[in-house]
Amino acid sequence: MKKVISILLILMILSTSFASANTNATVRMVMDGRTMDFQTVQLKVDDKAVATDVPSVIHGSRTLVPIHVIRNMGITVEWKDATREVTIKTNDKTVVMKIDSPIATMNGEAIRLPSDVPPKIITYQNSGRTMVPIAFLREIGLIVNWNESTRTVSIEKDEPSEPIVTDPVVTKAVKDVVASFETGAPEIRIKTGEELAYTELKLDGPARLVLDFQDTKFDFTNKGKLQSNGTLQFNVNSSGINSVRASQFKADPFVTRVTVELDEMMPYQIYYDKNAGDMVIQLEHNTEKAFQYWATSKTASKLAFRSNETTEFDFSVSDFGRTLNVSVYKAYIELPILNLDIDDPLLETINIEESQNGDIYHIEIRLKEDINYQTNSPAGAGTKEFIIEFTTKQNNSIPLxxxxxxxxxxxxxxxxxxxxxxxxxxxLDISQKLNKLLTDAGFRTYMTRTADNAITLADRAGVANQLQxxxxxxxxxxxxxxxxANGIENLYYPSENNSNDARDNKKLAQVFQKEMVRMLGAHSRGIVPRExxxxxxxxxxxxxxxxxxxxxxxxxxxxLATPEYRQLVAESIYQSILKYFEEIK
Ligand SMILES: [Zn+2]
Known part of the structure; x- marks a missing residue:
């Protein structure tokens, strides 16, 4: 039994998306020191399918279930390594069982386990779990049912039945995705039949526009258009659009993802076309436009001027770099006279006016604070396209x-x-000490919990994303x-295997591992990728x-029981954070 206990296993249970053993699969596992074949069965807890690292199995005439799954129902399950005892606390019962022993105690009284079947440890792929027969779960007041046709064990709490709330049936669906050029502007049309909520993401390298449709199934009418893995992919290679992909990005809850890969990020709008029943991404790839300003990401934007003939764009800077001035002869370009109060994250205003004699456009671009800019102007030479790119100065913003x-x-x-x-x-104590070190050093921080309370995993990640x-x-x-077993270990999500994830988590884990081991003088167990x-x-x-x-x-x-060592741990994490920001600068 390697890394028992909580974090991994609870995370695994809650994220049920990972592959579990299939129904009727035979798996080879170790029990009583012997390798044996077991028939796996499916498991449902409170009507939700649950995948566990050690699968539920049939052994002889009994069905064995990893006891820790009932933690999902708010029941405490504790493991004592020294005595090989499992303690289970429900509202009214405390049961202490010993591995391999048919005798247990319930509320302090010795009891025989049903049919004298003791709890066993079964090991599968380096994970060991305490397995109990389902009869035992009934003993502690849970309702356990066996469905022979689906070979599923379902465990429920014996509570006064509340009105049955079934999961809302997901009816929203993406039925087709096509590229269309009929309206003049290039469009990606997503056939949905109704207006759908979505979140949008802009990604770089290559430039991608990603739409995630919430609570939406990827349910193509014409399955023949799909790849063998059930996803859609087609090339457009026109109007700045390279390709389009769509798939069921997540199944619980359903999220359908549509990804449009572009030559470069360009202006676009998303709307619902009621007549066609399409969600439409309308791209504004228009190289004819004389003046265009658009956001290429949350922290970058672009301003383009395009002239009819090759000409020179005169460029200068004033106001300590806060104002950019562009001048160009009117004869070669047709610009609108405007006073644009942009007020986006990068720019304050863009003003275009004519010179007094009417020959020249003067363009004044006022930047927000701490904005970098770069022009593509070839010095002294003429061009038909003058582009200024704006980015925020990352190192000046205070990291959160x-x-x-x-x-x-x-x-x-x-x-x-x-x-x-x-x-x-x-x-919690280490985190609070870390928090103090960081805030004293001027960092912005947020703690997902500051007290002894339960926070869902979704909220932990969700709030971090919300706060950016x-x-x-x-x-x-x-x-x-x-x-x-002892030492330091840093776990990371291997984003290098996921083209939709541009993070460098591995590097971060490496920095942490090195710094923490160094400062704590602890054994290094290395960094561990965890999908x-x-x-x-x-x-x-x-x-x-x-x-x-x-x-x-x-x-x-x-x-770890001493505040001094916990302070040192906090300092080692703090130093790791400093090191990391230094290295990515
Ligand atoms: Zn943990």
Missing amino acids: IVIDPGHGGTDPGATSPINSLMEKHVV GDLFVSVHANAAASSS QLYVIRETKMPAVLTEVGFLTNPEEAAK
């Missing part, structure tokens, strides 16, 4: 660090079998079956989940 103390409230995380230290308390954090640090303490950890996968900023030591190791548990 989102600190995420793991677990909390009903979820204690790991509990030390040595000194009963709970992970939720340790990591620059860095996400989730703080955890480790646990293992073996008390000798399925919700908080570091769903955050949009570079993210790391740091494991600051083992509560199951006598030395580390003793150290």
Whole structure:
């Protein structure tokens, strides 16, 4: 049993998207020191399919379920390594079971487990779990049903039945996606039949416009248009559009993603065409336009002037770099006379006026504070296209660090079998110390929790995204079956394998690992890529989940019990953050 306990497993349970063993699959697992074949079964908790790292199985005439899944129902499950005991606390029952023993205690009284079947540890692909027969779950008051046709065990709480709330049936769907040039402007038409809510993202390298339709199924009328993996992909290679892709990006809840890959980001608008029943992305790829200003991302924009003939654009700067001045002869370009109060994140105003004798346009561009600009003007030479690109000065804005103390409230995380230290308390204290170091140094910070309360994983990542954090640090303490396991480990989402994710999480984890090991003088367990950890996968900023030591190791548990060592841990994380920002500068 390697890394038992909470964080991983709870994250895994909550993010049910990872592949679980299929119905009727046979898997080879280890029980009682022997490798055996087991028939897997599906598991539902509170009517939700749950995937576990060690699957539920049929063994002999019994169905065995990993006991930790009932944590999803708010039931406490604690593991004591030293005594190999599992303690389960419901509202009215406390049951203590021992691995391999048919005798347990319930509210202090010895009981025999149903049919004398003891809890067993089954190991599958390096994860070991305590498995109990479903009869035991009934014993502690849960309702357990077995559906033979789907081979599914479902576990529910025995509570006065509330009105049955079924999941709203998802009817919204993307039925087709086509490129169209009929209206003159290039368009991507998404056949939906109704107006749908979406979020939009602009990504670089290559330039992509990404629309995510919430609660929407990817349900193509003509499945023949789809690739063998069920996604849509076609090339346009026209009007600045390279290609279009669409797929079911997420299944729980449903999100359909449409990605338009462009030569470069260009102005666009998104609207619902009622007559056609289409959500339309209308792109404004118009190289004829004499004057265009558009945002290329949240922190960058572009201004283009295009003349009829080759001419010179005279460029100068005033007002300590806050105002840009462009002059061009009217004979070669037709510009609107305007007074644009843009007030976007980069520019304040653009003014275009004629010179007194009417020969020349004077263009004045007023920048916001801390904006970089760059022109493409070939010095002294004429051009038909004069472009100024604006970007925000990143290093001048104060980074926002989102600190995420793991677990909390009903979820204690790991509990030390040595000194009963709970992970939720340790990591909150370290996080608060880290928070102080960062705010004293002038960083902006946000803590996902500041007290002993339960926060959902979705909220942890969600708030970090909402606040547009620059860095996400989730703080955890480790646990293992073996008390000798010790050291520092930094987990990261391997964004290098996901073309839609431009973060460099690996680098961040490397910096953390190096600094923390150095400062704490701890054993280095290395950095660990993790595809399925919700908080570091769903955050949009570079993210790391740091494991600051083992509560199951006598030395580390003793150290983590002292405020001095927790301060040192906080300082090692703080130094890692400084190092990281230094390195990406
Ligand atoms: Zn944890």
